[in-house]
Structure formats: C-alpha cells, structure tokens
Amino acid sequence: MTTANTTRARSPISWVASLYFVQGMQFFVVMLIAGLMFKNMGVANDQIARWTGLLGLAWAFKPLWSPFLEMARSKKLIVVAMQFTGAAGLALMAVALQLPMYFAASIAVFFVLAYASATHDIACDGLYMASLNDKQQAAYAGWQGAFFNASKFLTLGGLLVLAGHLETRFGVFSAWSAIFVLLAVVLAALASYNAWALPGALNTDHADLNAASVLRTLIEVVKDFLRKPGIRLAILFIVLFRFAEGQVQTIGPLFLIEARDKGGLGLSTEQVGGIYGTVGTAAFLIGSILGGYFTSWLSLRRAMPVLIVAMAVPNAVFYYLSSTLPTEIVHIGATVAIEMFGYGFGFVGMILFIMQAVAPGRFQTAHYALGSGVMQLGFIISKTISGDIQVRMGYEHFFLWTIACGVPALVLMFFVKFPTPDAKNN
Numbered sequence: 001m002t003t004a005n006t007t008r009a010r011s012p013i014s015w016v017a018s019l020y021f022v023q024g025m026q027f028f029v030v031m032l033i034a035g036l037m038f039k040n041m042g043v044a045n046d047q048i049a050r051w052t053g054l055l056g057l058a059w060a061f062k063p064l065w066s067p068f069l070e071m072a073r074s075k076k077l078i079v080v081a082m083q084f085t086g087a088a089g090l091a092l093m094a095v096a097l098q099l100p101m102y103f104a105a106s107i108a109v110f111f112v113l114a115y116a117s118a119t120h121d122i123a124c125d126g127l128y129m130a131s132l133n134d135k136q137q138a139a140y141a142g143w144q145g146a147f148f149n150a151s152k153f154l155t156l157g158g159l160l161v162l163a164g165h166l167e168t169r170f171g172v173f174s175a176w177s178a179i180f181v182l183l184a185v186v187l188a189a190l191a192s193y194n195a196w197a198l199p200g201a202l203n204t205d206h207a208d209l210n211a212a213s214v215l216r217t218l219i220e221v222v223k224d225f226l227r228k229p230g231i232r233l234a235i236l237f238i239v240l241f242r243f244a245e246g247q248v249q250t251i252g253p254l255f256l257i258e259a260r261d262k263g264g265l266g267l268s269t270e271q272v273g274g275i276y277g278t279v280g281t282a283a284f285l286i287g288s289i290l291g292g293y294f295t296s297w298l299s300l301r302r303a304m305p306v307l308i309v310a311m312a313v314p315n316a317v318f319y320y321l322s323s324t325l326p327t328e329i330v331h332i333g334a335t336v337a338i339e340m341f342g343y344g345f346g347f348v349g350m351i352l353f354i355m356q357a358v359a360p361g362r363f364q365t366a367h368y369a370l371g372s373g374v375m376q377l378g379f380i381i382s383k384t385i386s387g388d389i390q391v392r393m394g395y396e397h398f399f400l401w402t403i404a405c406g407v408p409a410l411v412l413m414f415f416v417k418f419p420t421p422d423a424k425n426n
Helices: 002-007 013-040 045-055 057-064 065-073 077-098 100-133 134-170 171-197 211-226 231-241 243-257 271-297 300-311 313-324 329-358 364-393 395-405 405-412
Strands: none
Touching: 002 395, 002 405, 013 045, 013 077, 013 100, 013 134, 013 271, 045 100, 045 243, 045 364, 057 065, 057 364, 065 100, 065 211, 065 231, 065 271, 077 100, 077 171, 077 271, 100 211, 100 300, 100 313, 134 171, 134 271, 211 364, 231 329, 231 364, 231 405, 243 313, 243 329, 243 395, 271 300, 271 329, 300 313, 300 329, 313 329, 313 395, 329 364, 329 405, 364 395
C-alpha cells in the first residue's frame, strides 16, 4: 500500500495524537518523574541529579545513530517495537522498586527506557514526515505539540497527584510500583492501538542503504557542521544558554518537596503535581506561544536579549522562594506559574537560533538534529553537576548562583552570528 493510499484510508488525526502522546509520556517519565520519585524515596539531590543527567544523554546522542534507522524497511515497525519495549520496561520498574538494591536496579531499567524512547523519537518523527505531505505536516503540527504536552499534564499532574494519594495509604515504594504498573498498561494499550492505526509506509527510498554508506554520510554531515562559519562560538552559546536552566529545572522541583527544616518548602507530592500539572504547564504553553509571536515580530537578533532575560526568571523565582519560604499554596503556585511562563517564553529563542542560525545549509535536517543534540548535551551537563553544587551551597545560595550562570550567555550573544531578518528574501 502506498503512502498516499494509507493517508487517504485513515485520517492522520487517528494516529498523530496517540503517536506523540506516547513520545511525550516516555520522555517525561524518565526526565521528570524519576527525580521526584527518588526524592520521595530519600535519595540525595546530588545522586538524583547525577544519574538522571546521565539518563538524558540518550536524547543528546540520538543524532549519532539516527541515520542507521534509515536502513529499516518500515519506521512503523521500529515505533511499535520501541513502544512495547517501553511498556515492558515500565512493568520491570514496578518490580525493581521492590528489590533491596532498588536504586541500582531502577537506574538500569531507566537506561533501557531512555534509549528505547530516544530511538522511538527518531522513528516517530521520520514516520510523520514520510507519511504526510508538506501541507498535511503543517496542518497537524499543532496536534503534535498539543498531545506531546498533554502527556506532561498526565505525568506532572495526574500521576503525581495519584502517587501522592497512594503514598499516604501504602507507602512510597508500593505507591510508585502501582504507578509504573498503570503506566505499563497504558503504554501497552497505546502500542497495540498504534500497531493498528499507524501508516505502514515502506522505506523504499533508502532500500539500498548499508551501514558503511550511512557511516560515510554521517561523517560528512559532522565535518560539514564543524566547518560552518562561527560554529564554535555558536556551540558555546547553545551550551551556556541552557547552563542555568539545567540546574534550576533539576533542583527546583526537589526544593519544593524538601522538608522545611532542610531549607525546602515541604510540599507533598500531591501538591507539587497539582501545581505543575495545572498552572505550571498552562503558563509554560502560554509563554511558549507568546515567545514565538514576540520573536517573529521583533526578529531573533533583537528579541534574543529579552529571551535570555526571560530564561533567568525561573532562577530569580526560586531564589525568591528559597529566601522567603512562603507557606500559602496559592502564593507558591502563582510564583511557579511565573517561573514556567518565563521558561516557556525564553526557551523559544534557542529553538529558533538552532533552526535559523545553525541548521541552514545542504544538510539542514541533520544539522538541526546535531544542534539539538548539542543543546540537550548542554542541559545534561548542567543537570548532572547541579546536585553537587546545591548540596555544597544550600538552596538559597544555589539559586543565586544560577542567576549568575545566565550572564555569560547574555554577553556571548553579542559575538555570535545571527541570520539577518530579511535573509529569506535575498
């Protein structure tokens, strides 16, 4: 069956929503839920940051094996296989949490989940592009983002609230085992649905590929990327742009849960889930949309100083919370909403910088993937060291330190190469 016949026979909305919901769910379970779960199990912040940071390397390095997936005859097969692998991994997590060596066992399972999820992302995006024409891709792009972020509502909202409720009745370990059993059932059901609903377009355009030719192309892509004018400064700028963010987004939620006698706010899992799953996620989405329109109106070069300052809003918000330690949940929720709005508004700047200043050229798609990998690597480096820094400095001084970490990107901005506003018209 051809791609055209497949898309005519079944509307894209029947599979785009479920496909990108799974993509987001797997990512947020590893990169968000894991840290909050370990915090409630008594794991120290430095251990949480270090190990969850290593897990995130899967998404930083995925461009290095993405070309080899082109050799597969069907991206649908890879997508469904990785979804069932994820479901099996989630079920194993429920068992791992009941073992005496639960931390080592769960980290091992999370590594499998991370690399299965990263591989799924590659095939997922490839299937989307191969199965839809340009007009359809644009029409359903909004559904992509909506259902990817809907999974964030589930993980940071519903699941944390449910976990908090179960913790009070059955204890932390049994509660989280139940959560992972539930997640495994949901993912297995979605994988079964996607096995039926996804278009089965064969990868005939690349049927003649072999590992040697793919490797040669990958080397050429990387060399061409490193030969771009000003690329070294651009790479440094990308890393510094996320240097403070990686630290705050890792330690901030842990600070909310930390006991008040240890410098935290002492919120319950259920309260943190309620805040991030409602006003937090909504503020992030609104900030992202407005940040995009703002940059489109002003141009990336002129908007960038504002976007970098917006990225410092979360740092300032958490410094405020750590120095005042408010007790009212409405007060805390309002400040977290401000944090997430600033984060969403400013983060648009880095996506557009990679898209407009780094990716253009003969390998545009591959160079965008490499730029995104560098961006993720910068986030992971700062995430990995954040726990050690916080343990030594305490929460208040740590968040003050993150404010200072945003200054180098603001300075370097004046030296990196930006596209001219009318570049596409020349």
